[in-house]
Amino acid sequence: MILPIIRTAMVSLRRDRAALALSFILPIIFFSIFAVIFGGRHYTVPKITVIVVDEDQSRASQKLVNGLEREGSLVIRTRPESSDKDKDVQPPEYTAVTAEAAVKAGNVPVALIVPHGFGENPVSFGGKQDRPTIQLLNDSSDMVAWQMVAGLLQKVAMTSMPDVMAEQGSKYADQFVGGFTPEQRKRMDAGLAQLRQHENAATGSGDDTTRNGASGGGIIAVQTRAVVGENKKNPMVSFYAAAIGVMFLLFTASGAAGALLDEAESGTLERVLSSRVTMTTLLAGKLAFNTLLAFSQLVLMFIWAWVVFKLDFLDHIPGFVVMGVCTAFAVAAFGMLLASICRTRAQLGALSTLVILIMSSVGGSMFPRFLMPEAMQKAGLLTINAWAIDGFTKVFWRDEPVSHLWPQVSVLLAIGVVLFAIARRIARRWEYA
Amino acid sequence: MVSAPAGPIPSSSLPLQIEALVKGFGQVTAVDGITLELRSGECLGLLGPNGAGKSTLIRSIVGRVIPDAGQVVVFGSPANSAAARAALGWVPQELALYPRLTAKENLESFGRYHGLAGTGLQQAVAWCLDWSSLQDRARELAKNLSGGMRRRLNMAAGIIHRPKLVLMDEPTVGVDPQSRNRIFEMIEKLHGEGAAIIYTTHYMEEAERLCDRIAIVDHGRIIALGTNEELVRNAFASRSQVLARFAGPADGVAAWVGRRGGRLVESTAQFAVEHPTEIAGLLDDASLAGLEVVDVSLRRPNLESVFLHLTGRELRD
Numbered sequence: 001m002i003l004p005i006i007r008t009a010m011v012s013l014r015r016d017r018a019a020l021a022l023s024f025i026l027p028i029i030f031f032s033i034f035a036v037i038f039g040g041r042h043y044t045v046p047k048i049t050v051i052v053v054d055e056d057q058s059r060a061s062q063k064l065v066n067g068l069e070r071e072g073s074l075v076i077r078t079r080p081e082s083s084d085k086d087k088d089v090q091p092p093e094y095t096a097v098t099a100e101a102a103v104k105a106g107n108v109p110v111a112l113i114v115p116h117g118f119g120e121n122p123v124s125f126g127g128k129q130d131r132p133t134i135q136l137l138n139d140s141s142d143m144v145a146w147q148m149v150a151g152l153l154q155k156v157a158m159t160s161m162p163d164v165m166a167e168q169g170s171k172y173a174d175q176f177v178g179g180f181t182p183e184q185r186k187r188m189d190a191g192l193a194q195l196r197q198h199e200n201a202a203t204g205s206g207d208d209t210t211r212n213g214a215s216g217g218g219i220i221a222v223q224t225r226a227v228v229g230e231n232k233k234n235p236m237v238s239f240y241a242a243a244i245g246v247m248f249l250l251f252t253a254s255g256a257a258g259a260l261l262d263e264a265e266s267g268t269l270e271r272v273l274s275s276r277v278t279m280t281t282l283l284a285g286k287l288a289f290n291t292l293l294a295f296s297q298l299v300l301m302f303i304w305a306w307v308v309f310k311l312d313f314l315d316h317i318p319g320f321v322v323m324g325v326c327t328a329f330a331v332a333a334f335g336m337l338l339a340s341i342c343r344t345r346a347q348l349g350a351l352s353t354l355v356i357l358i359m360s361s362v363g364g365s366m367f368p369r370f371l372m373p374e375a376m377q378k379a380g381l382l383t384i385n386a387w388a389i390d391g392f393t394k395v396f397w398r399d400e401p402v403s404h405l406w407p408q409v410s411v412l413l414a415i416g417v418v419l420f421a422i423a424r425r426i427a428r429r430w431e432y433a
Numbered sequence: 434m435v436s437a438p439a440g441p442i443p444s445s446s447l448p449l450q451i452e453a454l455v456k457g458f459g460q461v462t463a464v465d466g467i468t469l470e471l472r473s474g475e476c477l478g479l480l481g482p483n484g485a486g487k488s489t490l491i492r493s494i495v496g497r498v499i500p501d502a503g504q505v506v507v508f509g510s511p512a513n514s515a516a517a518r519a520a521l522g523w524v525p526q527e528l529a530l531y532p533r534l535t536a537k538e539n540l541e542s543f544g545r546y547h548g549l550a551g552t553g554l555q556q557a558v559a560w561c562l563d564w565s566s567l568q569d570r571a572r573e574l575a576k577n578l579s580g581g582m583r584r585r586l587n588m589a590a591g592i593i594h595r596p597k598l599v600l601m602d603e604p605t606v607g608v609d610p611q612s613r614n615r616i617f618e619m620i621e622k623l624h625g626e627g628a629a630i631i632y633t634t635h636y637m638e639e640a641e642r643l644c645d646r647i648a649i650v651d652h653g654r655i656i657a658l659g660t661n662e663e664l665v666r667n668a669f670a671s672r673s674q675v676l677a678r679f680a681g682p683a684d685g686v687a688a689w690v691g692r693r694g695g696r697l698v699e700s701t702a703q704f705a706v707e708h709p710t711e712i713a714g715l716l717d718d719a720s721l722a723g724l725e726v727v728d729v730s731l732r733r734p735n736l737e738s739v740f741l742h743l744t745g746r747e748l749r750d
Contacts, residue, residue, distance in 0.1 A: 267527030271590070274495045274523050275546035276515070432499045 018350030026354055033361045036376060047374070048145045049075040051099045051111040056132075058119020064153075064220075065114070067160025071152055077108070096135070103137050103227050106390075106398055109145035109370065111137040112153070122157075122220065133221040140226040141239065141397050142370050150222060157220045228398055238396030239368065239389065241305040246327060246388045247356065247365040249294045253335030254352035256290045260339045261348060264430055279431050283424055287332050294328035311396065318402050319395030326412040327388040333419035334384060340426040359383040387411045446509055448473060448520075448598040448629035449494065454503035456489055463489035464500070465653035471598070471631060476624050478644030479633040480736060486653035487633040488526060491602045494631070495523045507598060519547070522596030524588045526603045532576035536567050536586050539575055540593055547594035561589035564619055581612025588619060598629045605639065617642060637736040647736065651744050661736065668742045669734040672705040675712055676732065680725040689722045698741065706731075 013019055052068060054061050069076045079093045080102075094102070099111035113135035121132070134153070138146035263269040272282060302320060306313035313320070338355070342348040360366055362376060363385025369377050380386040391408030394400040449471035456464040463486045471477050479487045492498040494505050496513025507517035530539050540558045549557055562568045565585035570578060575586060588604055601620070605613045620643055624630055634640055640647050641661050649657040649664065657664050678701055679686045690697045693715065695704040704715060709731055716726055734742075 266532075267525050267529035268531065270492075270497055271523065271525055271529040271543070272546055274497060274518065274521070275543065275594075276518060276548050277546045432497060 016346070018346050022350050022353060026357065029354075029358060030361065033358070033376075036373060047073055047075045048110065048148060049077060049108045050149055051077050051094050051102055051108050053094050053096055053099050053111065053113045054078070055096065055116050056114050056118040058122075060119035060122040061114045063160050064122070064156060067156035068112075068152070070160075071156065074149070074152065100137050100227050103139050104398060105400075106139065106228075106394070109139045109142040110149045111135075112149070113137065133223045136222050136224040137227045138224060139228040141228065141236070141393065142368070145370070146224065150224065153222060154219055237305050237309040237311045239393060241301055241311060242389045242392035242396075243365040243385070245298050245301040246331070246363075246385045247360040249297055249328065249331045250334060250356040250359065250384070251352065252297060253290050253294055253331045254338045254348060254356065255335075256293055257286065257332075257335035257339035258342075258345055258348045260286060260336075260427075261342060261345050265344075269430055273431065279427055280424060283336060283420070283427060287329075287336055287420055290332035290335055291325070291328045294331050295324050298324045298328060316395050316399075319400075319405065320392075322402050322405055322409060323388065323391040323395055326409050326416075327384070327391070330384045330388070330412040330416040330419070333416040333423065336423040337419045337426075340423040360385055362386075364389050384412065384415060387415075447471065447506075448475075448508060449631070450506040451490075451494070452504050452506075454490070454493060454505065455501045456493060456498055457501055462653050464493065466503070467650075467653070467655055468503075469648065469655065469658075471629050474624075474627050474629055475646065476620075476630040476632060476644050478640035478647040479631060479650050480635065480637065480640045480647050480740070481633075481650035482635055485635075485650045487650055488602055489653075490650070491523070491600050491631065491633060494600055495521060519594070520597050522592040522594065522599040524591035524599065524601045524604050526606060528583050528587050530575045530583065530587060530590060533574060535572050535574055536578065536582075537562065537571040539586060539590055543590040544593045549594060557593050557595065560595075561593050564592075564622065565589040566615065579612075581608045581615065584608050584612065584616060585619065588616065592623065592628075596628070599623060599631070601630060601632045603633055603635070605634070605636070637740075641736060649736075649740055649743065651740075656743050657739065664736060664739045665734050668739045669705055672707050672734070673709065674732050674734050674738055675704045675706050675715065675729065677702045677704075677715070677719075677729040678727040679719060680727055681723065685722070686724060689719065689724060693718065696741075703741070705734075 013023075050068070052065050054065050065076070065078075068074055077094070080091045080098075082089060082091060094111070096113045099113060102108055103111050115132040115135065117132040118134065136146060136150055136153070138149075140146075260269065263272070269282075273279060298320075302311065302313050302324075305311035335352075338352050339348055342351055360383075362372075363369075363380045363383030364372075365385045369380050369386060369389075372380070387408050391405050391412070394404060394408070447470055449469070451467055451469040454464050454467045455462070465486070467486075467490060469477075479490065481487050489498060493500050494507065494512055496505075496517065505512035507514075508520045510516035510520070531542060534542065537558060540561050541554060544554045544557050562571050565588060567578075567582060567586060567589070570582060575583060578586060584604060584607075588601070591601075592599055604620075605616050608616065617639070620630065620632070624643070630643075632639070632643055644661075646658065646660055647664060648655045657667065659667065683700070686700075686702065687697050690702045693704065695702050697703075706712065706715075712729065712731065716729065719726060732738075
């Protein structure tokens, strides 16, 4: 009797395309997304963009900057990118102030400031000494980038400035050992000349990123300073409140919009449309309700984060309201669109699961987008999740004023309007037979 | 705007005028050139089997179906116009209610959709609860009501705005005889208060009890229209029906029934006779043909007989 049961179940599954899609397509899509992000496809590993301000402009500092530029995992910027309009006009180089502002604004996760006087005493083999230190300014929401840059900085010091290091070493010998004999000095100078020659040859040949010199810790004095999030009590809570919140908002919105399908199926929709209520009014009413529902969810989520996880909620209420309303609106419109596309609740369940999980993984609800390859980071911008998370991060992480939210607000509102317009168009099928 | 542009709209204030209405779905013509008028305060029955086109006709009147041709005018206004919507009340065949709302909340919702508010809304809700005898179940969730109660609530939701023209699409489907009687009383009360009603059904008894006039619908057409008596008289004049069943080979029975001008429906032979005395002659002839009579009866023709007479099929096919 088991075979007939299997047979019946197989026939039922074959006819339920939604269940089939969920069973087979969704796992493959998810596997692919995770494989791309974490699967070691090196050509897509994300590069860390670092602003470097060379205040010293010495031979040592330039070598250091050149060495950093040759690191394949870093993108070094010394000046902002030219705008599309003025491609020929080169903007001025970053200064310590503008570099810090760029980190604060979230444009880059790390900035390095090489101070005046660095070249006079660039490396140190001893304990704490009175010398200029490189400033590493970071955004602590990205816990990976600054540590990687700090390590690479030491590595580059070893591999890009061997002559400087040797010269510095001889200085220390002079200072602490009592100096070299003339013969020793002569050999030392010859050695240094060879080192420079070798280094120049290596630079000229383009041999750059593959040298794996041992990265000695603390050869270059670096002072790390978090310019964003340094005073946050619980740094990642705001990110996850937004990230997880948006994902579940999407699920709730599509579920709530599914009431439309129930009403269509029961005949209630037709009855309502036979009254004074038009389809546009009906959909607008449902959109407004679903927006309120989604916003209430966000309020609850952030109040919970405030009470339990010490999120600084009360100081960010205006920004939260702006981002919350815009996110709720976009999410509600998304739900309306899904509901209008689908014919049954079962279809809606399958489609919403598929689309929302993909959007959430690519859009940064499951793991931060800065961990993703560049292409996927860009793809994330097609999702509601990414824009919402970016906006909430601006509010709660970067303490940016409400006026700075205009890109996220504009995009989310535009997404909401467009999705609702499409949903309204598709809903014509319910209007008349 | 639902009506097809088929000339100027009549200016009369009849509750309903339908002019040469046609509506097809793919290869199927659901409504095939129906023309119909409803008089003030009249209850008109649309009687026909499932799939005859009754619901499509009703939905065309409501404005939920765009006709391919013809026009529908409600109190002088085209179907689906604001005036028509306000004048119309529709009780759909489905239980079109919000299951998680109480009976009262359902009525309030549909009342608001029809533009009612404040005291007017509360009075309308109270009237509807009284009309449907649901006062004591007003706070019960719709999904928890019995089938008959939900039917009554479904009807009440359709007339919450007290329309002058009420369209009822098989409102007694699936209810027990007791609930059906209660529904009949509700309709009679509504009718008594002057509402014009269109009532679709495939139950002959309902049409006979409730309707002033009856339109028999088949294959999207009105094949007969009149009062109950007119329909029977037109089809049978003063004749009665003889129903007889015979033992013996089916082919032989069918051949004999055909020769005698009768009709064989589901192994029952049907004949129209002017006088009951003609029965004896029929039975003698059957005997001569070698057929053995199992039973025989005489009955006055009714709407079922009329439908059978006109279409050759049972009403509930």
